[in-house]
Amino acid sequence: MSAQIAGLALAIALTVVGAIGAVLVREVMRAMISLGAFLFGVAAMYAYLGYSFLAVAQVFVYVGGVLVLMVFAVMTARRADSERPALVSRHDVGSAAVAAGVGAMLFLSLRTAFAGSAVAVSANSSDLAAELLGPRLVAFEAAGVFLLVALVAVGVIVKGGEDR
Amino acid sequence: MTSFLLGLAWGIAGVLVIAGGAVIGVWWERKVAGRIQLRYGPQQIGPAGSLQMIADVPKLLFKEDVVPLAADRPLFKWAPLAVFAPVAAAMAVIPFVKGWAPFDTSVGILFFLAVPSLEVVAILVAAWAQRNTYSALGGLRAASQMIAYEVPRALSVAPLVLLAGSLRPVDVVGSWRWWWLPLLALGFLVYVIASIAEMNRGPFDLPEAESELVAGYFSDYSGMRWAIFMMAEYGAIITASLFAAATFLGCGWPFDGAVGVVALIAKTALLVTVVMWAKWTLPRVRQDQLLRFCWTVLVPAALVQLAIVGVVLPWL
Secondary structure (H helix, E strand, O other): HHHHHHHHHHHHHHHHHHHHHHOOOOHHHHHHHHHHHHHHHHHHHHHHHHHHHHHHHHHEEEEEEEEHHHHHHHOOOOOOOOOOEEEOOOHHHHHHHHHHHHHHHHHHHHHHHHOOOOOOOOOOOOHHHHHHOOOOHHHHHHHHHHHHHHHOOOOOHHHHHHHH | OHHEEEEEEHHHHHHHHHHHHHHHHHHHHOOOOHOOOOOOOOOOOOOHHHHHHHHHHHHHHOOOOOOOOOOOHHHHHHHHHHHHHHHHHHHHOOEEEEEEEEOOOOHHHHHHHHHHHHHHHHHHHHHOOOHHHHHHHHHHHHHHHHHHHHHHHHHHHHHHHHHOOOOOOOOHOOOOOOHHHHHHHHHHHHHHHHHHHOOOOOOOOHHHHHHHOOOOHHHHOOOOHHHHHHHHHHHHHHHHHHHHHHOOOOOOOOHHHHHHHHHHHHHHHHHHHHHHHHHHHOOOOOOHHHHHHHHHHHHHHHHHHHHHHHHHHHHH
């Protein structure tokens, strides 16, 4: 077994185990760690496929941003004394059916959507920059302005809350 | 399989370098602190107290490893390693010689900046696993500080990427010229300050304020697990200094080859000393001052540096 296959197997195992754990583990913090393992596994898959920029961005944005935000929320959530925050659902079967349905729908639609057209992809970060700052410059700038406006809005709202 | 074994060997080498660096760093910090505050520091064991570091290691190894009753055992036990691992991983992308890095990747600089975010998660988990209000507070403070200072840190490195035209650290070192020093002086200053805050060192050491929060997010750790946290902290100092010496200060410049590596180590040691000097001379800042300083001073300063490089770039 070559190193690459071993790496891919490890990435798949991390993704699957993390995904299952994130759904089934009852303790919130452990579920969060499973989610982190899943996100890290996805980054490892990107790295295996040669998209090193995407892999690092995945770690940066999802593990460093989204996951930290969720862990923050768990830590600041109110909890009963000497009891760990736990997830309890009364709709196990129903939610599993809905999740399976959504997954199947996504799989089928994505498979047919990209079946005919070969999407041009490049593993290189400089190609990505040329693409973003060349043909897609307007969309890129619009997204930037939108995010800036959102950031300023958050600042204004928070400031208003302080004054009240 | 060979690449896997090679990676394993590099991993072990990195851990050994950081562990050794941490042991020497503790001794050096005591000496620096002693000299700055007009006292001697360690001086009894060996010449200039240098054997003190050998005495410290067995002491930590043989201390009892206490796990609090209420703690979440598996998380408590594994969290220190998860805090330490990203520090060792970040070292892999640093070019030690012109044209060579242990892990030479086209997104190396981004890798170096992204890896501490794994550390933030690990610190939060460690703080939570102790089931202790003070640790949780320390963990939340550490995380908020690390996330906030990631922004100016990343911005301060961006001018380097612009000048080199590449995210590969080896390319940055390759295209480095001496006049980058005055051009990037502001960015370098922002990088050093943001890095000190990122590694939770004084004067930004609120998360682990020994006297108020009893070492903050690792207050319930003892023995070797506590030592791993300290190793992670000293490892972060060494890694951040090594990165700055390699990219901002031109790796081995003005020398090449083996002498260049010595020059790189000397520059790193100088930066490490500056970090320690800052800790032992400057008073600690308050949490709100810390975050305000980040968003109103450091981020604009980094943006100014970025603008300067952006204006100069077409004429180069």
